[in-house]
Amino acid sequence: MASAALPLLDGAAPLIGHLAQFFRDPVAVLKRGYRTRGKLFALNMMGRRMNVMLGPEHNRFFFEETDKLLSIRESMPFFLKMFSPDFYSFAEMDEYLRQRAIIMPRFKAASMKQYVPIMAEESLNLVARLGDAGEFDLIPTLGPVVMDIAAHSFMGREFHDQLGHQFFDLFRDFSGGMEFVLPLWLPTPKMIKSQRAKKKLHVILQSWIDKRRAAPLDPPDFFQTMIETRYPDGRPVADEIIRHLILLLVWAGHETTAGQVSWALADLLQSPTYLQVIRDELATVIGGSDGHDLSWAQAVAMEKMDLALRETERLHPVAFMLSRKANADIQREGYQIRKGDFVLLAPSVSHRMEETFRNPDAYDPERFNPANPDAQIESNSLIGFGGGVHRCAGVNFARMEMKVLLTVLIQHYDMELLDEVKPIAGAGTYWPAQPCRVRYRKRKLDGSTGADIAALAQAAGCPAHSQA
Known part of the structure; x- marks a missing residue:
């Protein structure tokens, strides 16, 4: 007797199924599926069946079977349009591993140390741009800093100084090609802008490859090392692969890190008790330093900051959904997933399951502390940066970058959220919605606390804001 298909979520509309609901609020649809159908259920997207798996045991299966029963190559067609069919995760496994080997040494501890000063x-x-006091909006302010760090770290100071802002503007257009819902052949404005930006970015990057080949940088930086890298058999890495790798690193880092660091700051500002824990740790690790001489060893020592970042990753995974496509019929807990069906993980839901995380909607970084007897650290329970062989190569760079940026802001300013923090609407990257403004005022750098923000707000005639 044939196994039954995964139970379909109710409420599907004729013809389009759950597409319109998903387009409006995908996480709400996924949460409703879990609430009414459990850890395994299916969505109907205009006749295409999307099978959703939730929880650590299914996360483990998903990552272990990627490139076996599950295909990453066929699950994200937008990636092929933004990059190329034989690039990175979408290349054959041997070629993927060769390309991954080009960048992985750049993210080892020995290399990471040189990025912290940047x-x-x-x-x-x-x-320096913010000054002593004022307001800023999270994503529009922190997003460009994340891009500046990437351009400076991966392409070098000269590239950053000459083309940084032009590169950022083009890159935002390029990132618009990340389309999960609509057909890619539709000539939507954002798809047209994405393809135009892609061509311009490749021209810019090739010109810098040619420049560095004509006048190599000594000692070599990240970019110079990539240009000079050869495969184990002695073959040079094609310029097209180098261009794509740079675009991938900046794209993946910006989409994830800009949102994650914004959520992290918002979480801390809504959790003054844990913010004080962070301040106490910074006082111990770096004292009254303004951050200009921050070292890799000091950043590594910020264990409480690391816990805070992991808790933000749990509560607000920017990649709210991961997808694969079934290469064959799959039997799972008495159900059958047919070859050609999509298989989805939902960190946005799995990270808040009571079976995995106690009091899952509460902000509690100490749940990840190994020294805590009640620590909740289960394999494959935290998947904001993916998992398995395709786990984000730059995860350690991203976490270090967020640590440094948050450290500098917390050392320099007292801050207060002025708006309710909620995710953007729609099926895009799960960033905090705008406006999400922060009021800030300069702190003393001798370790003492600056003026009380609530008093400042009252003096300015502003109402107090409750935590989101």
Whole structure:
């Protein structure tokens, strides 16, 4: 007797199924599926069946079977349009591993140490732009800093200084090609802008490859090392692959890190008790430093900051959904997933399951503390950066970058949220919606606390804001 298909979520509309609901609020649809159908259920997207798996045990299956029963190549067609069919995760496994081997050494501890001063420099540049007091909106302010750090770290200071802002503007257009719902052949304005930006970015990057080949940088930086890297058999890496790798690193880092660091700051500002824990840790690790001489060892020592970042990743995974496509019929807990069907993970739901995380909607970084007897650290329970062989290559860079940026802001300013924090609407990257403004005022750098923000707000005639 044939196994039954996964139970279909109710409420599907004729012809389009759950498409309109998903387009409006995908996480709400996924949460409703879990609430009414459990850890395994299906969605109907205009006749295409999307099978959703939730929880650590299904996360483990999903990552272990990627490139076996599950295909990453066929699950994200927008990636092929933004990059190329034989690039990185979408290349054959041997070629993927060769390309991954080009960048992985750049994210080892020995290389990471050289990035921390760059991260601190760009974070301090933000402080110089902000001045002593004022307001800023999270994503429009922190997003460009994340891009500045990427351009400076991956392409070098000269590239950053000459083309940084042009690169950022083009890159935002390029990132618009990340389309999960609509057909890619539709000539939507954002798809047209994405393809135009892609061509311009490739021209810019090729010109810098040619420039560095004509006049190599000594000692070599990230970009120079990539240009000079060869495969194990001695073959040079094609310029097209180098261009795509740079675009991938900046794209993936910006889409994830800009949102994650914004959520992290918002979480801390809504959790004054844990913000004080962070301040106490910074006083111990770096004292009254303004961050300009921050070292890799000091950043690594910020264990409480690391816990806070992991808790934000749990509560607000920017990649709210991960997808694969079934390469064959799959049997799972008495159900059958047919070959050609899509299989989805939903960190946005799995991260808030009571079976995995106690009091899942509460902000509690100490749940990840190994020294905590009640620690909740289960394999494959935290998947905001993916998992398995395709886990984000730059996850350690991203976490270090967020640590440094948050450290500099917390050291320099007392801050207060002025708006309710909620995610953007629609099926895009799960960033905080705008406006999400922060009022800030300069702190003393001798370790003492600056003026009380609530008093400042009252003096300015502003109403107090409750935590979101």
